[in-house]
Amino acid sequence: MSANTSGGRTRLSPEQRRDQLLGMGVELFSNGSIEEISIDRLAEVAGVSRGLLYHYFGSKQGFYEAVVRHAADDLVAQTAPVDDPDLLVRLHRSVAAYVDYVVANEQGYRSLVRAAAGGNETLRQIYDEARFALTDRIFREDAAGDLIPDTPATRLVVRAWSSFAEEAVLSWCEQPRGIDRAGIVRIVADALPALVAAAG
Amino acid sequence: MSANTSGGRTRLSPEQRRDQLLGMGVELFSNGSIEEISIDRLAEVAGVSRGLLYHYFGSKQGFYEAVVRHAADDLVAQTAPVDDPDLLVRLHRSVAAYVDYVVANEQGYRSLVRAAAGGNETLRQIYDEARFALTDRIFREDAAGDLIPDTPATRLVVRAWSSFAEEAVLSWCEQPRGIDRAGIVRIVADALPALVAAAG
DNA sequence: TGGCGCTATTGAACAAACGTCAATAGAGTC
DNA sequence: GACTCTATTGACGTTTGTTCAATAGCGCCA
Known part of the structure; x- marks a missing residue:
């Protein structure tokens, strides 16, 4: 050792x-x-x-x-940004990449989440920025903004959706309940437009 | 002191x-x-x-x-179960009670969440049970189950919705963004049927 | 090649905090 | 008022975070 x-x-x-x-x-x-x-x-x-x-x-x-920052950077880097003109395609692919990352790296990701959620202000901020990077790059190029308008309410919803995604994927990892990879990706990805519509 | x-x-x-x-x-x-x-x-x-x-x-x-268990019990007790035949009314009132509890007890609730998320297996389990109690009592009496069917997928969605609610309300507390109490209650409550429908 | 200087690296020493346990002293009882 | 039961204490040993002056590896220059 x-x-x-x-x-x-x-x-x-x-x-x-x-x-x-x-x-x-x-x-x-x-x-x-x-x-x-x-x-x-x-x-x-x-x-x-x-x-x-x-x-x-x-x-x-x-x-x-420093370790948490390293792990957070790795998460953002590994779930590489997708470059597709269609927002929904970007969303779907990003979620798929996120799911794959969590599956391939479950223990480490769990540790990261725990560290961020339970730690001091600095640790929380590190994870917060990583989370923002993950979602922001999905919408950044959405000039039209007709599907996901940029309002205070939707910002809040997107943020909370991140938590939804995190919990859903981790829970699924622990107990798939007969849902396959495509299924969990669909549930998480489809959740966002549904939430935005419901909040609008 | x-x-x-x-x-x-x-x-x-x-x-x-x-x-x-x-x-x-x-x-x-x-x-x-x-x-x-x-x-x-x-x-x-x-x-x-x-x-x-x-x-x-x-x-x-x-x-x-022991302290975390005490705080979790307090949360469950304070957000008293509502007794209404209509599932959606129960949902709405439960969410409202939850929002009010968080507002009235923000620091303590944040500490509880942090302790649970960042702590050991025991601490997480304590919070997990409290969370389950919070959601379960909304649906327990839903014999028909036509609005929220009891399937593995919806169980997963409900669980993840809890995280959505937690993040949304805490984020709103910190930065209301012009959204009032009724607004955040509506966003969180309406989110659940929307999520279940999207996942179905 | 051999000595020299810079600095990466060490380990002993200190303080703070967790946990243990035999001794102590309240409070009710006869 | 003495006695018993047990709630409560405080000193002690151990682990762990942190500091700092001393040490030694590696490149450089003669």
Whole structure:
């Protein structure tokens, strides 16, 4: 498990070291734990001293935030933006990409959500921005705005729909209830126009 | 702040003491803090010794869980079930009661949500059950089931709608965006039939 | 090639907080 | 007023987050 079995210290460039430590953090994320793991253990797993983690991230909280930021960026990057003129197609494909990401990365995604929802202001903001990025890029090119008009009410609905999607997909992962991939994608994607129409 | 300014100890019945400590916990909940507060401080605020908290709740986690359970029960109790033959009326009134509870108890409710979402399995389960109680009592009496049929898909949708409602109301509390109480109640209540129809 | 300097890295030391347990002292009873 | 039962305490051991002066790897220059 340890990255440095030989007794001597290994000197890396700050960027390399930072990446390594962050990588370990994300890995632990997908193994479920991380917040209940002590700094000592983190250092042990990484094969470095406690002090080094503090040197790079300032505090345990700082390390945790950096890892969450990394995971959130990964989510946004992996669910690549689709480029289609039809808004509904973009919506459908984005939801499909999101579902696939969650399926392929369930543990890590659960950890991310938990960290964001239960953490401090900074952690929540990180996840909030990721969420906004995820939805915003679906509508950004919707010049017409006739299907999804840009009003305060729809902004609220879109935001709350994100929570709907998150809960629906995670719940489905845990207990598919006979619904297949296409089914959950359809439920989540179709929900948005329905919600906007109902709120209008 | 302290409940016991005189030096001597005060002996209460276990039930009284338990209630007092739980009451303090819920109070701290509505002040925002509690998880980042130490057991020493908790004991100081309550005017008792550290050991007493361990005697009653076993661990800090145990105390935290008891407080969350108390807050969740309060939520379910305060948003009293409405007794109306019309399902849609029950839905609307339930949502209204929920909105009013969140408004009147915003800090505490936010703490509850954060604790549940970010906490361990036990904490999540506590909140999960409360959520289920909140929605289940709206539909329990719906014998006909023609408006909201009882299928795996609708169960999933109802569950996810809870998240939608939570996010919508909390977001609205923070930033009303010109929407009034009736408006947010309508958006959240109307969302459910719309979602069920879209998923059907 | 060998010494030198910069800085990445370490580990001992400190403080704060969790959890345990044998001793203590209220409150009701006879 | 003594006695018993048990609610309550506070000192102690352990774990964990954090700091900082000392150490040593790696590139550079002679």
